[in-house]
Structure formats: C-alpha cells, structure tokens
Amino acid sequence: MEVILTEFYLISGFLGSGKTTFLKQLISFFKDKKVALVINEFGKQGIDGLLLAELSHSMREVNNGSIFCACRLEQFVTTLQELTLNVPEIIIVEASGLSDPTIIKKVVKERDVFSEINYRGNICIIDSKTFPKVIKTALVCKKQLLCADIVLLNKTDLVNGKEKSEVISLIRSEKPNVTLFETSYGIIPADMEKVINVLNIDTESVSVNIIKDITLQKYLLKLTDNIDIDTLKNFLNSFINETYRIKGFVKIKNALNYVDSVQNSLKIEPFDGIVNDEAVQNIVILSGNGMKTAEAIKAACYKYPYIVLSIE
Amino acid sequence: MLTPKQILHKVLSHELTDQIPWVPFAGVHAGKLFGYTSSEVLTDADKLFKSLIEVNRLYRPCGQPIVFDLQLEAEILGCELMWADDGPPSVATHPLSETKMIPCRCTIPQKDDGRLPIVLDVMSRMKKDVGETTSLYGLICGPFTLASHLRGNDIFIDMFDDEEYVKNLISYCTDVAKAMSDMYIEAGMDVIAVVDPLVSQISSAHFEEFLSPCFEDLYSHIRRQGVFTSFFVCGDATRSIEVMCKTKPDCICIDENVNIVVAKEITDKYNIVIGGNIPLTSIMLHGTQQDNMKYAVDLIDNIKDKRNFILAPGCDMPYDVPVDNAIAVSQAVWQTESVREIIKNYVAVEENIDVELPDYNNLQKPLVEVFTLDSATCAACTYMMGAANVIKNELSEKIDLIEYKYTKKVNIARCKKMGVVHLPSIYINGRLAFSSIIPSREVLLDAINNLS
Numbered sequence: 001m002e003v004i005l006t007e008f009y010l011i012s013g014f015l016g017s018g019k020t021t022f023l024k025q026l027i028s029f030f031k032d033k034k035v036a037l038v039i040n041e042f043g044k045q046g047i048d049g050l051l052l053a054e055l056s057h058s059m060r061e062v063n064n065g066s067i068f069c070a071c072r073l074e075q076f077v078t079t080l081q082e083l084t085l086n087v088p089e090i091i092i093v094e095a096s097g098l099s100d101p102t103i104i105k106k107v108v109k110e111r112d113v114f115s116e117i118n119y120r121g122n123i124c125i126i127d128s129k130t131f132p133k134v135i136k137t138a139l140v141c142k143k144q145l146l147c148a149d150i151v152l153l154n155k156t157d158l159v160n161g162k163e164k165s166e167v168i169s170l171i172r173s174e175k176p177n178v179t180l181f182e183t184s185y186g187i188i189p190a191d192m193e194k195v196i197n198v199l200n201i202d203t204e205s206v207s208v209n210i211i212k213d214i215t216l217q218k219y220l221l222k223l224t225d226n227i228d229i230d231t232l233k234n235f236l237n238s239f240i241n242e243t244y245r246i247k248g249f250v251k252i253k254n255a256l257n258y259v260d261s262v263q264n265s266l267k268i269e270p271f272d273g274i275v276n277d278e279a280v281q282n283i284v285i286l287s288g289n290g291m292k293t294a295e296a297i298k299a300a301c302y303k304y305p306y307i308v309l310s311i312e
Numbered sequence: 313m314l315t316p317k318q319i320l321h322k323v324l325s326h327e328l329t330d331q332i333p334w335v336p337f338a339g340v341h342a343g344k345l346f347g348y349t350s351s352e353v354l355t356d357a358d359k360l361f362k363s364l365i366e367v368n369r370l371y372r373p374c375g376q377p378i379v380f381d382l383q384l385e386a387e388i389l390g391c392e393l394m395w396a397d398d399g400p401p402s403v404a405t406h407p408l409s410e411t412k413m414i415p416c417r418c419t420i421p422q423k424d425d426g427r428l429p430i431v432l433d434v435m436s437r438m439k440k441d442v443g444e445t446t447s448l449y450g451l452i453c454g455p456f457t458l459a460s461h462l463r464g465n466d467i468f469i470d471m472f473d474d475e476e477y478v479k480n481l482i483s484y485c486t487d488v489a490k491a492m493s494d495m496y497i498e499a500g501m502d503v504i505a506v507v508d509p510l511v512s513q514i515s516s517a518h519f520e521e522f523l524s525p526c527f528e529d530l531y532s533h534i535r536r537q538g539v540f541t542s543f544f545v546c547g548d549a550t551r552s553i554e555v556m557c558k559t560k561p562d563c564i565c566i567d568e569n570v571n572i573v574v575a576k577e578i579t580d581k582y583n584i585v586i587g588g589n590i591p592l593t594s595i596m597l598h599g600t601q602q603d604n605m606k607y608a609v610d611l612i613d614n615i616k617d618k619r620n621f622i623l624a625p626g627c628d629m630p631y632d633v634p635v636d637n638a639i640a641v642s643q644a645v646w647q648t649e650s651v652r653e654i655i656k657n658y659v660a661v662e663e664n665i666d667v668e669l670p671d672y673n674n675l676q677k678p679l680v681e682v683f684t685l686d687s688a689t690c691a692a693c694t695y696m697m698g699a700a701n702v703i704k705n706e707l708s709e710k711i712d713l714i715e716y717k718y719t720k721k722v723n724i725a726r727c728k729k730m731g732v733v734h735l736p737s738i739y740i741n742g743r744l745a746f747s748s749i750i751p752s753r754e755v756l757l758d759a760i761n762n763l764s
Contacts, residue, residue: 103424139390139407210425214389214415214462215407290410 005118006084008091008108009199012144013125014134015097015245015286016262018154022125022183023094029192036088038079040096077107084116091117097245098216098286100143121199124148128167129158130263134244135170137289139213142174150179150198157184215289219297220312223281227252227307229268232259235304236283239296240264248283249275259283317447317502320374320622324503324540324562326583328619332612334645335449335587336638338367339380339628340400345370349397350631354381357430361437368442370635371642375447375503378435380628382453382507382691385488386461388426389419398631399689406464414480415462420491432499439500447503449542450496454508455485455526457691465698469752471518478522486526493534504534505542505565509627509692511556512547512569513736513750519555527559535562542587546627546685547692548734548748550575557582567592567626569734569748573614580620587622590641593685593718597630599660601640606655608644627690630719665725672742678711678760680704681739683732686717695750696736703756711760 009026013019027035083091095101101122108119124144127134135141145151151171156164164182171180179198223232229252236246236259246261249271258271287293301308314322320333342363343353353360360379367376381400387393393401408415423432438448453461459481460467470478493504506527511519531541543561545552548569556564557578563585566575572589579586590596595607608623615621623645629638644651670679682700684693697715704713716723718735726732730739738746738756745751745759 106424209427211387212389212415212419212421212425213407214419215411215413216416217411217413218416288411289407292411294413 005116006088006091008093008117008119010093010095010101010104010108010119010122011125012095012099012101012122012148013097013152013154014127014130014138014141014144016130016260017097017125017127018152018183019094019097019125022123022152022154023092025187025192026092029196030090033089034087035090035092036083036086038076038083038091038093040076040094040099076104080108080114080117084114095144098138098140098213098288100140100147100210100213102143102147103210105147120196121149122147123150123152123195123199125152125154126167126171127262128153128155128164131167132170133263135174138216138244139211139289140216143211145171145174145178148175148178150181150195151175152181152183152195154183156182213288217287217291217293219285219287219293221248221283221285221297221308222310222312223250223283224307224309225251225281229257231304231307233266233268235300235307236261236266238300238303239285239293240266242291242293242296243285243287244291245286246283249280250283251280256280315445316372316374317445320447321502321540323620323622324585326585326620332618332645332648333374333622334372334642335375335447335622335624336367336371336373336641337377337380337625337628338364338371338638339377340398340631341629341633341638342367344631344633345635350399351395351397351401354379354400355427355430357433357437360430361434364434364438365441368446371638372646373446373642374622375449377449377451377505378438378501379431380451380507382451382457382509383461384427384431385421385453385458385492388421388428389415389458389462389488391461394688396688399686400628402688402691402694403461406462408462408481409464409466412463412470412474412477414477414484417484417487420488421495422491423495428495432495435496435499435501443500443502448501449503449505450493450499450501451505451507451544452489452492452496454506454511454544455482455489455530456514456523457508457510458485458488460510460691460695465695465702465750465753468695468699468750469754471514471522472752475521482522482526486530489530490533493530494537497534497537497539501539503540503542503563505544506530506561507544509544509546509690510695510750511545511552512549512748513692513695514552515749516552516555519552524555524559527556527561531559531561542585544627546690547736553578557584560584563587563622565589565622565624565627568594569626572611576615576617576621580617583620585620585622587624589626590624592626592628592630592633594724596625596633596637596641597719598721598724599637601634601636602655602658603660604637604640605644605651606658606660608641609648609652609655612644612648630689663721663725665722667722667726667729669726669729670742675712675741677709678763679741680711680713680760681742682713682715682736683723683727683730683739684715684717684736686719687715687736690736692748692750693736696738696746699750699753699756700738702753703760706753706757707760 248259250257256271257268260267319331322329323333340350345366348359383401390407391403392405394404395401534541541561542563544565546567553575565587566589568591576586687693687697734747
C-alpha cells in the first residue's frame with residue numbers, strides 16, 4: 001500500500017518581513033487540502049494566531065510564555081506529533097521572527113518519529129528595505145537566511161533598483177545559490193505552483209551550530225481602555241526607534257484596531273475579526289542588539305503617564 | 313592496588329594516600345600530539361577523542377579534562393570568537409556591550425547548541441574507554457568570566473556604577489553554569505571544574521559581594537548530584553583564596569602566581585584540596601625535561617601535609633609544551649624516588665637574554681606596558697589588555713601601549729629585569745600600576761593623567 005506522506009512547509013523570516021501575509025496566500029493555494037498550521041509566537045499573546053485562526057482546519061500555537069522557539073523545542077515536537085494523528089495533507093509552520101529555524105528543520109528531517117512527514121523546505125521571507133540593517137544587528141537574521149531553501153525577497157516596491165541589487169548581493173554573499181523570487185506585499189508575481197515546485201528537490205542536509213541571540217528583548221504593555229488614536233500614535237512613536245516590532249490589538253472608542261509597526265513605520269487600522277478579551281489593549285514590543293528599549297519605554301510612560309497600566 | 317582514578321577520588325575525599333595524584337590540564341595541547349591545530353581539536357569529535365586517548369596513554373593521568381575552552385558557552389550566547397592554531401579561541405565581541413540587559417533564561421544552553429554536541433559525544437566516548445581508571449573533568453566557564461565575555465570590559469565599571477545589574481547578570485551566568493554542569497554530569501563527568509580566571513582580578517570584598525552566593529549555590533547544586541567540584545582560578549588570587557574556600561568547593565586549582573605552600577595553609581584550614589601549580593611557560597613550555605622533573609619533585613617535597621594535594625599544571629597547558637616535558641612530570645609523580653635520584657645533582661641553567669629597558673625618565677609620552685601570559689589565550693590577560701586598549705583608542709597618539717607576552721623567552725627575561733612578580737600587570741612609565749586588578753576606564757585614565 002502506498003503511504004501518503006504529509007507535506008511539511010516551514011516559513012521563516014525576521015519580524016515584519018511579511019510571513020503572515022504570505023502564509024495566508026499559501027493557505028488559500030492549498031484550499032482544497034487538509035491543512036494544519038503551527039504558529040510559533042512570543043508569549044501568551046499570540047497575535048498572528050488570532051489573525052490566522054479561521055483559515056485552516058487545525059491550528060496550534062507554540063507560545064506559553066517563552067520568547068524564542070528553540071527553547072520550546074519539545075513543546076513543538078509534541079504539537080507536531082499531535083497534529084500528525086489527524087493525518088493532514090499539509091503542515092505549515094510559521095517560525096517566530098526572532099527564532100533560528102535551523103533547529104525545526106533538523107528535528108523534522110532527522111527525528112524518526114516524523115517518518116510520515118515529507119519535509120518540503122524552508123521559505124524565508126526577506127524585507128528588501130530593512131534587511132541590510134537587521135542582518136547587522138540581529139544574529140538570527142543570518143541564521144534564517146542560511147537555513148532557507150527559497151528566499152522570497154519581499155516589499156521590493158519599497159526600494160529602488162540600486163537598493164534592490166545591493167540587498168540581492170548581500171543575500172548571495174551569505175547564501176550564493178539560493179533560489180530567489182521577488183515579491184511585493186508577500187504576493188507572488190508568478191504562480192505559487194512555481195515556487196512550491198522548487199521545493200520538490202531534496203533539501204540539503206542540516207549542519208548546525210546553534211547560537212543564541214541573548215540581546216533579544218520583549219515587553220508587554222497593558223494599556224488603559226480610555227485612549228484616543230492620536231495619543232496612542234504619539235506614545236508609540238516616541239520609542240518606536242528603539243524597537244524591531246510593535247504589535248497588538250487596541251480598542252479605541254469601542255472599535256477594535258490592529259496596531260502594527262515594522263522598523264519605525266507605525267500602522268493603526270480597524271480590525272473586524274474576533275479577538276479574545278485577554279488580548280485586547282495588549283501591545284507586544286520586540287527589540288534587540290544595541291536598542292535602549294527599556295529606557296525609551298520608561299521615558300514614554302513618563303511623558304504619557306496614564307496610558308500604560310502595567311509592563312511585563 | 314588503587315587505580316589512578318581511585319587515588320584522585322580518595323584525595324578529593326580528603327583521605328591520605330601513598331601516591332600524589334596528577335591531573336595534566338591538556339586542553340588544545342592534546343591536539344599537538346597528532347599535529348592537529350587547536351581549532352581542529354575543538355571542532356572535530358574524532359580528532360578530539362583520538363588526542364585525549366593519546367594524552368591518557370602518554371601522561372598516565374589520574375584525571376583529565378575533555379575540553380579546556382572557556383569560550384564554549386560564550387560562543388553559544390553570541391560572542392564572536394577569534395580562532396588560533398596554537399591556543400584556545402578568544403572572545404572578540406561582547407553581545408551585551410551596547411545592550412545593557414539580562415538575557416532571557418530561555419537562552420540558557422541546551423545539548424544541541426554550539427559545539428556542545430561534539431563535547432558531549434566525546435565525554436561519553438571517553439567515559440566508555442578510560443572512565444574506569446581515569447577521573448574525567450568537565451570544565452565550565454565560571455559565572456564571572458562568562459559575564460565579562462558577554463558584557464565586555466564595561467563590567468568593571470558596572471561593578472561600581474550599577475551593582476544590581478552585575479548581580480543579575482552573574483545570576484544568569486550561574487544558571488548557565490548549572491545547566492552546563494547538569495549536561496556534563498549526565499555525560500559521565502566525575503569532576504566539574506568551574507574555571508573562573510577573572511576572579512583573581514577583583515578584590516576579595518568584590519568577590520564576597522558579587523560572587524560568593526553564586527559560587528556557593530553552584531557548588532552545592534553540583535555536589536547534590538554526587539560529583540566533585542573544583543574551582544580553577546589563574547593569576548594572583550592570593551587575596552581571594554580564603555573567600556574562595558568559603559564557597560565550599562572540594563578543590564581549588566591555582567597557577568604559579570600564587571605561593572602554593574602559603575595557599576595550602578589556608579585551604580587546609582577549610583579541609584579543601586589544592587591543585588597546582590607547575591609554571592606553564594618558564595618550566596613546561598621552555599624548560600628542559602630535567603627542569604620539569606626537578607620542579608615536580610621539589611613541589612611534592614615542599615608540601616608538608618600530603619593530604620589534600622593534587623599535582624597539576626597551573627592552568628591549561630600551552631599548545632607547544634614538548635611532549636617529553638609532560639612525560640617528565642608524569643614520571644616524577646609515578647616514580648618520585650628514582651626521579652629524585654636522577655636530578656639530585658641537576659642545576660637549572662639560566663638562559664641569559666639581554667633585554668634593553670626603555671629610558672623611563674626621558675619618555676616623550678606616557679608608556680603603558682602590559683605584561684601578560686598571552687592576551688589571546690588567557691581570559692584574565694584578555695580583559696587586562698582590553699582595559700589598556702580602551703584607553704589607547706581614546707588617547708590614540710598621546711600614549712604608547714605595548715604588550716609583553718610571557719610565552720616568549722625574551723619577555724620572560726624582561727619580566728625578570730623589571731621585577732614583574734604577577735601576571736597580568738600594567739606598568740606605567742616603568743612603575744607597577746595594576747597587579748592582577750583590572751582597572752576601569754576612569755581609574756586607568758587617572759593613573760595616566762596623574763603622571764603629569
């Protein structure tokens with residue numbers, strides 16, 4: 001009897017590179033198949049999880065209070081084992097933007113318990129605009145690229161021709177032969193099939209030297225219910241330079257908003273999905289090497305004294 | 313008859329033995345036995361295993377380390393390393409130098425991290441092959457040296473300006489040390505050696521304030537798992553031997569900067585074993601076979617109460633130590649009487665190397681001279697040199713800075729002529745300014761400015 005293997009796709013990339021946007025398209029590409037998702041996020045506040053909850057047959061989050069995925073490895077393995085019991089046709093894992101995905105690749109490819117899984121590859125999303133900067137400051141950024149089977153060079157609409165050539169050279173200098181597709185807004189210009197087919201090749205064996213990035217920082221701010229949009233913008237903008245990413249859901253005048261910032265560009269947009277009450281008014285802030293985030297948040301709280309109820 | 317391992321364990325249990333135990337700290341030197349470079353032996357499990365088996369065969373140790381690399385944890389935690397062919401790597405960058413924060417506990421090393429898979433694999437293989445007769449040492453980076461690796465030279469300023477931060481960082485590093493110990497114990501190590509060379513570079517008051525609780529906690533954590541603990545320090549740790557004893561390790565290992573006879577009086581008071589302290593460069597690296605035999609026999613003879621004593625090199629043996637010299641020490645240990653006979657008329661020949669000292673009274677600008685074992689391989693020396701480099705970068709052409717590494721014969725001669733007693737030391741315009749105390753930027757700057 002022929003054994004049908006579950007196809008396994010890994011999506012990686014630094015914070016704000018466009019993983020979730022791409023993931024939504026990948027799920028719709030597989031719309032006729034039984035898809036299981038694993039989302040790896042920071043802490044209990046699984047924001048991407050809330051955004052993706054309705055899109056797949058089953059979804060698990062590997063969160064539970066820890067920031068970086070390598071340390072939740074056993075939890076990830078257990079989650080994956082549970083998911084395979086339902087024999088999905090496709091498993092997609094979105095690794096956290098601050099994680100080194102090498103370990104996931106190694107586990108899935110080398111552990112015997114996953115013999116029914118066909119590891120198809122790691123799609124690494126790279127933000128054309130911010131990559132030259134973050135690869136210098138965030139250790140995981142380079143690890144994500146080195147472990148990639150395909151690179152999607154995203155947000156090419158935000159850079160000019162010269163900048164794009166430079167970022168491609170930078171990628172090639174680290175990983176010379178990686179297959180690279182250019183995208184904007186996480187949207188594949190050619191059809192997704194072409195991308196997926198590149199992954200039909202047997203991916204290279206995994207040689208790892210796992211290094212931790214101890215400079216990564218995470219803060220969770222609980223905000224007051226009584227807040228207006230201008231004050232929120234001013235408050236967040238006052239320390240945005242000292243962050244990689246700000247994300248969360250904030251209710252303003254009874255309307256839910258999704259707050260998202262990537263590399264100093266803040267967006268606050270209405271959100272019409274359903275969000276757990278616990279997640280509302282929570283803002284997750286991520287930062288790293290060389291950033292004086294704690295001091296900057298403290299100064300912002302001093303300047304806007306009634307906005308923040310607690311900081312974790 | 314007792315096995316070499318049993319002899320060592322009896323001594324570590326404070327029992328009297330007929331035989332002095334010997335533990336050659338052959339780190340990267342092990343690779344030299346087969347012509348492997350330091351980086352080869354620290355990154356290739358097969359080469360490391362083969363080299364360690366050869367150490368075991370040639371040097372007949374009671375105990376031996378698997379790797380002597382204080383940068384292993386630092387590398388996992390994001391320090392970039394500078395590799396050398398003939399010495400352990402040194403730390404080139406400090407991840408917390410610009411980001412003064414306490415890392416998340418979730419970054420604490422695990423079995424798959426960095427070079428740990430290689431080390432754990434070789435530990436298991438050594439346990440299987442020689443573990444019955446040889447006690448195996450798992451060496452971990454001590455909390456203070458690891459904290460310095462992560463934060464860089466600023467930690468010496470933080471100790472004055474932000475005590476709370478230093479305490480929290482050392483607490484994180486202690487948790488790292490516990491995790492490393494647990495993995496090494498599981499892989500079969502009999503002794504966990506906590507190697508913290510930078511301990512010798514702070515005052516005993518600072519030791520008690522910042523380090524005592526962490527070390528005591530760490531040793532009790534290790535001892536609860538039924539293995540021995542050893543506290544390695546290098547440099548002039550004389551002032552800290554007593555406070556080190558109070559943290560209750562089973563053994564303290566010292567180098568040639570400390571007078572072992574005097575130190576043993578203190579360790580005996582606390583019923584703690586002392587190990588050491590054959591000079592690494594002047595005897596083991598540059599001496600003859602007879603020099604090594606004589607030093608070992610004299611050292612054994614100088615120790616009046618033979619309990620609580622292990623003969624060992626002062627620290628990690630230099631890569632290029634001639635094999636014959638280490639074998640000579642081994643012979644002196646195992647056949648002490650016959651070796652005593654061989655060398656009874658031997659008088660060491662002093663090599664006369666003429667060294668010209670600068671005209672200190674007529675210098676054009678301040679001259680900062682740093683005397684080190686080797687800043688590329690010895691952590692205490694790295695940070696002493698680092699402190700001087702900080703000032704040199706700031707003052708640029710206004711001062712002259714030079715490092716004299718004790719690994720070169722000509723520099724040994726210079727040390728003698730200058731009267732340098734302890735390494736690392738900083739001399740300013742020919743006068744001793746800092747001996748085994750790493751100065752903060754401000755303190756060193758003051759010392760230079762006060763000249764004029």
